[in-house]
Amino acid sequence: MRAHSGRLVYELDEWEVDLARRELRARGVPVPIGGRAFEIIEVLVRSAGELVTKNDLSARVWPGAIVEENTLQFHISAIRKALGSDRGLLKTASGRGYRLIGAWTSRQECTLSGDSIDLEPMRSPAEPFQTNLPAAASELVGRTNAMQHLRGLLSAYRVVTLTGPGGIGKTRLALEVARGLFPSFQGDVRLVELVSLSDPALVPTAVTGGLGLKFGGDEISAESVARAIGAQRLLLVLDNCEHVIDAAARLVETIVRMCSRTTILATSREILKIEGEYVYRVPPLDVPSQHEEPDDILGRSAVQLFIATTRALHSDFPPNGENLAAIAAICRRLDGIPLAIDFAATRVATLGLQQVAASLNDHLGMLTGGRRTALPRHQTLRATLDWSYELLPEPERLVMRRLAVFAGDFTAEAAGSVAAAGEISVSEAVCSLANLVTKSLVTLEAGGVIAHHRLHETTRGYALEKLVESGEFDQVACRHANYYRDLFDRAEIELETLPPPAWLARYGHQIGQVRAALDWAFSPAGDAEVGVALTVAAVPLWVHLSLTEECRGRVERALSGPAESRDARRNMQLYAALGAALFLTKGSCPEMVAAFASAFEIAESLDDTDYRLRALWGAFMEHITSLRYRAALAVAVKFCSYATKSTDPADGLIGDRLAGVALLALGELESARRHIERMMGRYVARTSHTIRFQFDQQLLAHSYHCRILWLQGFPDQALRSIESHLVAARTSDHPYSLFSGLLQTACPVALLVGDLTLAERYVKALMDLSARHAVELWTLGGRCFGGMLLIKRGDIGAGLEFLRAAFARVPQGAFTLFYTPVLAEIGDALGRDGKAAEGLSIIDEALARSDSNEERWCVAELLRIKGELILREGAPQAAAAAEEHFLRSLDWARRQGALSWELRTSTSLALLQYNQGRIAESRSLLQPVYDRFSEGFETADLKTAKAYLNSWK
Known part of the structure; x- marks a missing residue:
């Protein structure tokens, strides 16, 4: 390089x-x-x-x-x-x-090794730095010194952990510090909330969601997340690590080791205990002593928070004289714990300051006794929660404890649906929710189009205890699971009306609720039927979030019970989802084949066209990746036949695309182009097609169409089409489709036309994409093209080493129309590197593969390269043997209408004839082929042919 x-x-x-x-x-x-x-x-x-x-x-x-x-x-x-x-x-x-x-x-x-390629980035508009931090609901009172101190810590240490008891304000302080740093940070600032996770194994998955990453089929792990972050500048805020502390620590340790420009700010009641961690114990707010003067009392941060919270509900509250003494007593009694102070201050509007002071003093004194335990602030907060809960009217108590079933934020609609039952109506539940907000027991986050609520994690833990004690937990959890099942049933319909970013903005953050509902549904006390229904409904969510490993695991869990416990339709849906998830995570494998076969069998019995087509798509992918192209074509024909019964006219067009891909592989270029162009001319993209068939169908059609255009002698049209469909792929927010466009078309066609600067951009874009989404297989594909680029630039030895090292790790059926042409590139490069015998062995292997699986689209090029290698080897009768292979190559190219292959072979044969003194014969062979081109005269092959023709006059 x-x-x-x-x-x-x-x-x-x-x-x-x-x-x-x-x-x-x-x-x-x-x-x-x-x-x-x-x-x-x-x-x-x-x-x-x-x-x-x-x-x-x-x-x-x-x-x-x-x-x-x-x-x-x-x-x-x-x-x-x-x-x-x-x-x-x-x-x-x-x-x-x-x-x-x-x-x-x-x-x-x-800086250049086998692990990196020094290429210029693909042109794209500059992207601003990103953050997903929520807007501050109110000013953070009393933490000025702490925030300044933490800003210094974050510039000196890579990992800073805020620790302290519940209610001390770790999360609010972390978010305020992060918000303050973002404008000048010169990098992304991202929040990842771990509070809703019950499974520590999902910590890396939660981080991918918070960072906006979309992984491919590889397992999401601490290492893959770190690789995706790479060298980008990032401040990562991990909130509430204590219940998944070991997994969080492993993740942080890995990121710090692999990502030199990432800083992590964590909040946790338990420290991470990793090298380089700075532990900041969040102090309570500053409380007045027993005999302070009024001015001194007003200067204490605990008092300032109390007054600010009270005035938010009672604007004419007078903090002076006797009131100040009572406020000071309350803040001392509550140990300066911000959450407890919020609870008390919100009660002033209804109970009055003196009543709050008296009742709190009595209540805390009764509950905590005279002697403190080892954790006095935990005891104080618990007592304050008891006091606040007991002051609630019964409807609000009931709603508060039922809200504990929500894992993370929720809407008022969700709260009303889940909390309303028996003695309380939906409207009463929503009214109680509003009252709980005013009493600081529920937080309102009104930054988006739809307002969201959440329980502080400490309050949620307390409310969950009350819910379990009430004996209602399973009934409420069941309503919660049913609500989200219905929500995602509706969400699937909205796939057709909402653009993907808007759909994700509305439903993406509900992944925590789905996880919590499924955990309950498949627990011993749960309802597996509801769990199965929710699993099916949530498949589009996992697909949109690229959480294919999680999708596979959840679907396998839903299928693990007795088949007779589910109706046939549910089994069909689960098998189809499992097949798709297996394809994306493991590729074509026996388990994938079995899953799609089961889905198809049930779809036949139910006469369900939609799921027949999904299952046939799976069968097509299995054949195409197993290099059984004739069988793949038969499945595509069957797909088209069934698609005539579909209510969606696009299904038949998708069948045309499948047939076109199989025909292209078989070398039937004109027929392949006809099928794909019919699809491109009539198809209207819909999000549901990506969910059902895993890829953006329009972008895939463009990819294969570009390759056909080049083969048929239209290189300029192919390049223009590549540029336009890559722009569309970028805006689709679907990494699989963008990857396919780069690997299937952009990189190979740019190399074929000989535009090495363009090829460099595409290879770099492919490598960036694979790093961003941490997919090893994509990385290997990018490295293969990087090796080819080196070879084209004349660094044959280094290029071959680079190419072969990557290619050896690529499974044979991993990428469509990839394996055989790469073998051809290796064989050709070996000949150029003085190793013609080894190159011939490689080309013979490629020809044998082509013959056995009927991959005919590049057989002309294989035969041409073999002829060149025979000439390089220099054996007796080499010229005659080479000419025989060139003539066979020409025959294949002409029968297929592959004008670009015909030009390459005509150039090779004409040069051989010229060197034998057959000058007129060489010109009469090459000139007519050159003259059949109407474009692409600045591409490498045409320029080479033109140079020969000019020199042979």
């Missing part, structure tokens, strides 16, 4: 400072350290042991900013902590500055 660029690395004994990767490493292992702290190390290591003054260091690390001395000391402390037992390497000259001692040496490391 062109020039090798260098990367400067400083080293001393076991330590390395990698300036390009921004890594401090010990024994080759990255040591977690914040961005500003690393910049200090960089300044010091570049100074070669010389003293760097404090002023100079501050000016170079914080240019244009006024930096207090304690801020610099704070970061120096973080560096010493990272150096561990070698902290003495960082020396302080008292009152003057710092130096990094030791005989540090520097070396240049090559």
Whole structure:
């Protein structure tokens, strides 16, 4: 690959400072350290042991900013902590500055290896930095110093964990810090809420959702998430880690190790206990002492929060005189816990301040007794929750405990449907919900088009206890599961009316509710029938979120019970969903074949055209990936036959596309083009087609059409079509389809026409896509094309090594129309590299494959390359043998109407004839083929042919 660029690395004994990767490493292992702290190390290591003054260091690390001395000391402390037992390497000259001692040496490391390709990015509009942080519902009171301190911590450390008891305000503080950093962060700031997870294995999946990643078929793991993040600058906020602490710790440790520009801010009642973690124990708000003056009382943060909350409901509340003493007593009694103070303050409007103070004092005194336990704030908050709950009228108590079944946020409609039963109506439930919001027991998040509510995790835990104690848990959980089953039944209908981004904005965040409902439904006390119905209804959600592994696991769970416990339609739907999920996660496999076969058998018995077609799509994919193209064509014909009974006219057109792909593979180009163009001319895209048949059908049709255009001698039209359909693929927000367009068409056609600059862009785009979605198979495909690009640029040895290493790991049926032409490229390159005998062996293997599976579309090129290799080998009678293969190649190309193959072979044969002195014969062969082209005269093959013709005059 062109020039090798260098990367400067400083080293001393076991330590390395990698300036390009921004890594401090010990024994080759990255040591977690914040961005500003690393910049200090960089300044010091570049100074070669010389003293760097404090002023100079501050000016170079914080240019244009006024930096207090304690801020610099704070970061120096973080560096010493990272150096561990070698902290003495960082020396302080008292009152003057710092130096990094030791005989540090520097070396240049090559940035180009078998694992990376230095290519320019594909042109696309600049994207702004992203965040999914919710808007602040109200001002965060009393945390100014904490926020400033945390901003410093996040520039010095890679992992900062906010810890403390429930209700202390960890989440609100983390979100406020993140919101404050976002405008100047120069990277994405993302929130991932873990509170709704019951399965620790879903932690990486939750993070992919929060980051907006869409994975392919590979398993979602800590490593795949880290690979997808890569080198992008990111502040990741992980909220409520304690109940999945081990999984969260593994994920954070992996991200910190693999992603040098990612910083993590976590909230958890339990610390992560990983290397490089800085633990910040969130303090309670500042409370007044027993005998403070009024002005001092008003300066306490706990009092400020109490007054702000009270005034939000009671605007003329007068915080003075006797009131201040009562407020101070309440804040002291509540230990400065923000959530408890909110509860108490909201009661002032209805009970009055003195009544709140008296009743709280009595209640807490009775519940906590005189002697405190080891966790006094937990005890205080529990007592405050009891007090708040007992003050509620019975309808509000009932609604509050029933709301505990929701995992995460919910709408008022959902709350009314789930909480209303027996003695309370929907309208009463919604009214009670509003009252619970005013009493700070439920949070209202009104940032979007639809307002959402949620219980604070501490309040939810308390309410869940009350729900279980009431004996209602299973009934409420059943209503919750039924509600979301009905919701996603409606959502599937809306797939046809809402664009995918709008559909996801409305339903994507409900994944936590689906998980919670399914966990209950398949529990011993649950309702498996409801679970099966919800599983079927939620399949489009998993597909849209690219959670194919999770979809497969949930469907397998739904199928694990006795088949007779489900009706035939449900079994059919589950088998079809399982087949699709297996195809996307494991490729064509016996389990996928069995699942689609079961779906088809039931669909036949039910005379269900829709599911017949889904099952036939699965059978088609199994044949096409197993390289049984004639069988694939037969299935496509069968698909078209059944599609005549469908109410959706597009189904027949999708059948045309399937037939066109099979015909293309078989080398029947004109018929393939006719089928695909019929589909392209009449098809109207619908989201449901992507759900049913896994890919954007229109984009796939364009992909194969482009390849046919090139084969038939229309390279310019092929390139224009590629550009237009890749733009559409980008906007479709469907990574599978974009990947298919790049791998099936853009990369190979750009290489075929010889536009290496364009090919470079496409290969880089493919590699970026595979890294973004952490799909190893996609990465291997991209590396194969990267190797071909090197070969085309003349670096044959390196290109071959790169290509063969990647190709050896690609399963034979992984990509349609991929394996055989790559074998051809390897064989041809071996000949160019002086290894014609080895190349002939490869080409003979490709020809044997072509003969056995009837993959005829590139047989002309295989025969041409074999002829060239025979000439390179130089055996006796080589010219005659080569000419025989060239003539066979021409015969295939002409019968198929593959003008581009015909031109290549005519050029090879004409050159052979010219070298034998058959000059007139060579011109009479090549000129008519060249003259049949009406475009593409700047492409490589046509320019080569033209150059020969001009020189043979």
